[in-house]
Structures are given as structure tokens and as C-alpha cells.
Amino acid sequence: MTRPAHASAGEMMTVAAARALKDGDRCFVGIGKPSTAANLARRTHAPRLVLVYESGTIGAKPGRLPLSIGDGILAETADTVVSVPEIFNYWLQPGRIDVGFLGAAQLDRFGNINTTVIGDDYADPRVRLPGAGGAPEIAASCREVIVIVTHSRRTFVEKVDFVTSVGFGAGPGDRERHGLRGTGPRLVVTDLGVLAPDPETCELTLTHLHPGVTRDQARAATGWELRIATDLTTTEPPSETELSVLRALEEA
Amino acid sequence: MTRPAHASAGEMMTVAAARALKDGDRCFVGIGKPSTAANLARRTHAPRLVLVYESGTIGAKPGRLPLSIGDGILAETADTVVSVPEIFNYWLQPGRIDVGFLGAAQLDRFGNINTTVIGDDYADPRVRLPGAGGAPEIAASCREVIVIVTHSRRTFVEKVDFVTSVGFGAGPGDRERHGLRGTGPRLVVTDLGVLAPDPETCELTLTHLHPGVTRDQARAATGWELRIATDLTTTEPPSETELSVLRALEEA
């Protein structure tokens, strides 16, 4: 029934992220792939997924994919709409959200994220990126974080130029030391596979390769010596249902 | 035209308080005489008076006197209704309110107010009063305060048993020392007359006697040696309009 050949790398990535969401989870959603993945999950295995957008829309049930985190359709379909100070203070900060989605311009082996500047000098950056947005507090306060990011040496770096959002800092115990109450990145979903932190060392470890991707491809796209799980698994390709729902979503 | 004989001491008191409100003022209103006075002012000389109640109703225009600060009619007629944290944090605290009304169980010559306990021992009070409510912050943050209180030695005391809300503290400069941003009590309206702080000493000084009241009566009802203004004036008795509007309000 499954026709993996039909799925692009981007589609595989979105489907893998969607599967990581459990029914009933409260999910803090950014625009782009996170929003697509969350809406896909809500239409497949997780109909009671609660979508929370930083624009203040709680329990949004958009009939089509929003193009921004503040689209009107989010407000129109939400259980309630609150102010931006309230969404951060009363909803994100106390740990009411189960899963936060983040992207990254750079990511290191401990899941620390840079979305601020590329280059060594903050005052004179090589590339000025958009900055933090909601990410530092999403990374701090959600029960767990899922990172969605394209796999390349430009992104998967030995050391991020700027820590915008903390993953596991310098390793085990660092989140506790910083008083961060969520458990940090649970998964990093890429176009090549899936990484998860080693329970002992917190180092991101390749646990899944998407169909047709090799270990060497993943190693070559990673800017540090990539650890590979002993039980490395091939990701289940997107099902017919997942693909058709995803495509319908993206066309709507 | 005026028929002072018709006005009770309580009516005189309410009318005197109402007159102290200027059109366009934002007024933080407590229940009882303050609410009556503010509603009287809105129906006579101050049609654009903005009534703010601590229940979160801003710009309420009740058609009859509310019996509590949270009556439905306040919400139904308000320009906007906000939460209780918001009314204190965004509206009272920053100094957006021009006039705050306060009552008192005890009041001293510097306009300090007790509504907490009667007796020397807080832990074992002679009389346990309701407590602070919104008063400490109303006294601190409104541009100015009007106190409405019945004149008696039980109330007008040499020293309050407990400072629930600060008037002028121990005298000139004390409000600044405490960082209180409003200017403190402007008027104390009683059933006998009106007191105002001396501009030099901050001591409450009798500036008006209501019609038919003598200096001796005021002195006898005051628990400290009452200072009397050199230009002591007799309060203008309630006009026919003031009385009829007030009575209509109280009967509605």
C-alpha cells in the first residue's frame, strides 16, 4: 500500500515530525514545516492535538495551512485568543505546553540552536539572521522540543556561532544548572533521518535513516563526528493516507 | 431656590463629594457614598466623568446605583471590562486614574487611614475590620484622593491603630520618601464639613462647615486639636437639582 517513491525528502521530514506528536498533546507551533506537521498529525493519528501559536491562538483548527503564525484563520478557529504577553506568560512559561517545534540556522551536537548571527563577531556578523523570536523560551519551557531542520554541514556544526536557544548546553546537567524546566530536544527531524539525544551523554545520535538514505550521506552532512545508534532503523515511509492528507493540506 | 432644610447631613456629604469631581476625570469608585457621589456628578456637572470600579469595569454608566462594586449593570454599561489583575496593574498602578475615593474606620491628622484592626495588638485586635481591599494602592497611585467619612472622635483619632493606606505619613516629604506617586488626600468630606491638607504642613484643616454646623461641633468630633482655616467657608447647600438627582438615584 505504501508508495515511498512518491514521497519527497521534505514530505518524509514532515511526516516523521507529525508522527512524533501524540494525541492530546499541546503543541507550540511555528510556521512552515512545524505547522504543516502539526496540522497533518491533527488530521491523522492525533485528532485532539491542541495547536498553540505564539500569536495567542489556542486550540486553532485551521481548515488550510496558515501562511503566518498570525493568520486570521487561526483566530477564527481557536478555542480562545489571548494577548501576546499572556501566551508567553500564562501558557508557555509555566510548562503548560507539551511539545515545542523549533527550526535552526545552526545546530550543534547538544541540540543548541543558533538563529541570531553567522560569524564570530556579534557586532559585525557575516550573516545577520532574524533572531530569537519565541525560541529561547520555547526551548526552555516546553516539556520537550522537536527540531526540524535540513541536514547539511552548514547547519550541523561543531559549535554554533551564537546560542539563541539552549538544547543541552555543554552536556548532561546543564539544563538543570540553568534552571530550564523542560527536558530539551527529544528529536531532531531532518531530510535524511532522525536524531535523538543519547540518554547518557545528551549527544544527538542518528536513530533513523529515511528510506534510501545511507549512513555516509548522514555523516557527510554533519559537521561533527556523527554517532549512530546501534539499533539504527529505517524510517517507515509515509503511508498512502499520510501522503494524501499532507498533499491535500499543502494544496488547500 | 435652594432649600437646605431639605438636605440631610448624609446628602450634604454626598453632594460636597460630587462637586469635588471635575468633568472628564477618571475616578476609581468604591461602593456606598463614593459611588453615589460619582454617579451624582456624572448626572450633573460632570457628564464625561469616567467611572472605574475595581471589579474591572472601565467607563461604567449605570442607570441606577450599583449595590456592589461588581454589579452586572457595571459590566453591561462599561466601555470595557478587564480582569482584576489588569485593573490594578495596567489602570490603577501607572497613575491613569485622577481621583480615588476612600472611606476610613480611623483617620489621623495626616490623612492616614485604618481599615484593618482597632486596638493596639494586630494579633489580638479589639475589632477586626475588613482589611485593605484596594485602598493602599488607590491611596498610593491615584493623582489625588478624596476621603468620605463620618465625623466623630471614634474615627478622627490622634493616631490610627494601623496604617492601612498612607495619606501624608508623618508629614511633608513622606509620600516622596515612600515613592508614592499620587499627591495624596486632597479633601476629606464629612457630615460636618470639609477638611483639606495645609499646603505647608500637610495637616488636615477644616476649610468648610456645612450649613448649620458650628466650629465647636467639628472640634468636638475630632480627636486631635483641629486646625481651622482662616477663610473658613460655609458649604453651599445642595441645589434643587443636586437634591432631586441624588434622590432619584437613591430611589431607582
Add this chain to the structure above:
Amino acid sequence: MGEITTLSDAVARLVHDGDTIALEGFTHLIPVAAGHEIIRQGRRDLTLVRMTPDIVYDQLIGAGCARKLIFSWAGNPGVGSLHRFRDAAQHGWPAPLEIEEHSHAGMANRYAAGAAGLPFAVLRGYTGTDLPAQTATIKPITCPFTGEVLTAVPALNPDVAIVHAQRADRDGNVQIWGITGVHKEVVLASRTSLVTVEEIVDELEPRPGAIVLPGWTVDYVAHVPGGARPSYAMGYYDRDNVFYQAWDDISRDRDAFQAWLRSEVLS
């Protein structure tokens, strides 16, 4: 999460001896029926939290449920004193009552800090008053930017929040309009929560001025029409001002109070 059950079941599951509980409602939507259920279930040693302890707390205190009261204004609004509260505070009857006393601004901020997952809140308040000398939960705090000294109060995170609301849907989403007070804050600040409602409906039709608490923020919803009487529920019934006045006489005397309690709550 938003489970619909009976009032007695919800109170039995949530409220235990020694708990810190907050029944909120700022004049409007006071959960009086839930207070009576706590009295009937005979809870003891409760720490009662409420900005404006009015007659429902007077009843809980008089019935001997309370060990401590955290509050900012304890009176019968528009009528006068709370006689059961005064009897407990002044004479220790039926049990001594410890008090922790704040202002409204302080209490509202304590709930807001609790809802926000912060250990404390900052406000301009209390300065120059005698409250900080009596209340350990009022402390100075210095602005790290300007050096200005302000006031800090600790978060309130009760074991149980109980509020009344107009409506819930079958998923336990709760809709509240009119004066919303600290309803949202106390529910979000507390470890568990119960909302009693006038109506359970298939769908919450949007209304001007309404807030919604998603079902996943509420533990139990109980259908208790009239559950806020003698306070009011906008759109359902008005405040019973006559009862507030009558309470002055009922509560003034220990025997009269106990007779009332037996006939109106316990029987």
C-alpha cells in the same frame, strides 16, 4: 481534563483536609454551592484563599473547616462585617484562624505570578503601610536597572481552585463573561481545579466579553445551576441582595448560625 462529573464527586476527589483551596469570583460567579459541599463533606484544617472572603467563607469558617485565611478584604459587601470571621479572628471560635493579609493588588498579582509559573510578582504597593510588618509574604525588591525599590509578593499556587461559570461544553471548555475577576488566574495558578457551571451546552457560541478556559486546563466541571447564589451569574440570575442583608442577622449569633447551617446546608 475537563471531566464532567457531579459536584459531590469532584469535591470528594479534589479537596482534602489540610489543603490550600481558593474559591474565587469577584462579586460575580462566586462558587457558593461548592463551598456548601465542602462543609457537608466535613473538611478540616483548610487554608482558605480568596481576595474578598464574603459569606461563603464566613460559612466555611463558622463551620470549622478553616485553619488559615489568606485574603485582602473580608466583609459582607454593602452590608458590614463578617461575624463568623470576626468571631474566629477575635475569639478563636469555632477554631483559631491564622490570617495572612494582603491588598487586592497584592493578591491579584500573587495569582497572576502563580498562573505565570513565576515564584513572585512585583508591584507598587504596601509602601508606608503597616502591612509589611505583619505579613511575611511582603518584601522589598530592587529594580536591577533603575535601583528603585518596589514590593515583591510570592506566587499563590493553591492545591485546588474552584470557580463558577456560565457555561461549559461537553469537552469541558468553560465560557465566562461579565466581570471575570481572577477566574483565569486562579484556575491556571492552582494544581487542580473545579468549575461549576449554570449550563452544559453542545457548543460555546462566542459572546462579546467572554473568556474561554480550554477543557485541558480544568480538572472537573460540574453542572450546578444556581451554584453562585446568592451572588449572581450574568445572563442567568441577579444578586440576592436581600440574602446578603439577612446574613448579617443569621451570622451574628453562634446559635442562629448553627441552626441555619443545619437546616440550609447540612440537611
Add this chain to the structure above:
Amino acid sequence: MGEITTLSDAVARLVHDGDTIALEGFTHLIPVAAGHEIIRQGRRDLTLVRMTPDIVYDQLIGAGCARKLIFSWAGNPGVGSLHRFRDAAQHGWPAPLEIEEHSHAGMANRYAAGAAGLPFAVLRGYTGTDLPAQTATIKPITCPFTGEVLTAVPALNPDVAIVHAQRADRDGNVQIWGITGVHKEVVLASRTSLVTVEEIVDELEPRPGAIVLPGWTVDYVAHVPGGARPSYAMGYYDRDNVFYQAWDDISRDRDAFQAWLRSEVLS
């Protein structure tokens, strides 16, 4: 107080060279027309404050109005980078741009503290990131009750707040619905304010989800239909996503940008 005037008059009265101004709107109701009026009036050395500087700030920066940017996310939402912002930040064109960088939570709390008349706000934020090392307006603060260390940020109190809204009445009372963002906070935090609106009506009919800013909290109201385009005004028009995409090309090149500015804003 709630005075109804023209856009050009209001901007001329309120916005002066060197001022700190905040044009807010979280995706929704961004006061783009007011931004263009500021460009036309040739203001210089502005400190621009905004959580999500998007194309209207890209335009103000490219037009040389800005000296400094205080922000939390500077991008073209759903499209990519802000090229005029990057050109100023990386190459100082047309003028050097000082930046003060926060997170959304920090900025939202800075406005909230400003609205509340407090010098600072407390949040759980920034800890472990490199932001505190670069941004002087992020400092640790210790809870006086638990000893826990949290983060403090100073209040934002701009000279001028500018927002767009759906409606105002003739007394200048402003009604806003849909995503309300930080509209209330920025207006209450700022020394002066201007609200541009789609419609001026005789009476503000209550609407679900709407907030109202009383006319006395607003200095000027200007009737500017379409004043939020290419962002959107719920109930009036949708977001012009095509223009957001087109902006990427227009803004990438200095000459193309200047040609656009001349033909679309200055003429």
C-alpha cells in the same frame, strides 16, 4: 484624548527626530500606512521598537529613518530575510543601525511592564543563551522568597505608540478583535499614541473577542482604510501574501528599493 485627525497631522504632531517609536501589530493590524507617512515626513534618528520588524520596518530602515532597532525577530514572515535590515546591520547602509535584541517573551514583558508603570518585568527567559552577553537590558534577579534566580528586563515606554485597529467611535474609543497581540500594552506603555482605523462609527457594537481602548488612553485616531496593507485587518481584508513575497526582490537591491520607495511612498 481620542482626537480624530488626519494621518499626516497626527504623525507631524507626535513623531519627532530622535524619538523612540513603536509600530506594533503581531502579523495582524500592522500600521503600514503610518510607517509610510513617517518616511514621507523625513524623520531621522528614530529608535524603532517592534517585536517583529517586518517589511514596514525594513522600509523605514532603508529610507534612513532609523538609528536603532529594539526587536525580537526581524524577518519577512514565511519568506525569508529583511534585506534592508541586513544591509543596515551588516554594511551600515544607508546609516549604521544599532541593535538591541530580545526574545518575544522579553519584549512582550517589557511592554507589559511599561503598561503597568513598573520599571522592570521578571520572566523565565534567556538563561543559558548568548543573548545576555550582548544585550545590556537583560539582567538576573533573585526571588526574595525562594532564592531562585530569574531574568529581569526593563520596561519599554516609547515616546509614541502607533497601531492599526478595525474601528473607532467619534469619541476615539477604539475596538480591536482577532489577534490583538501587544496592541493594548504598547498604547498604555507609551507617552503618546496614534491609532489608525478602518472605520469610524457612531457606536461600537460589542463583538466576541474584541478589546476596547477607551478614547482617553489614545491621543489621536486617524481614519485610514487599508492602513494595515499588506498585513490584514480581520473583517476587512486578507493578508497580501503576494506582496510579502514580492518584497524579497524589491528589497534585495538598493536601487530597486529606492525606486520602489519613490514610486510607492514618496510620490
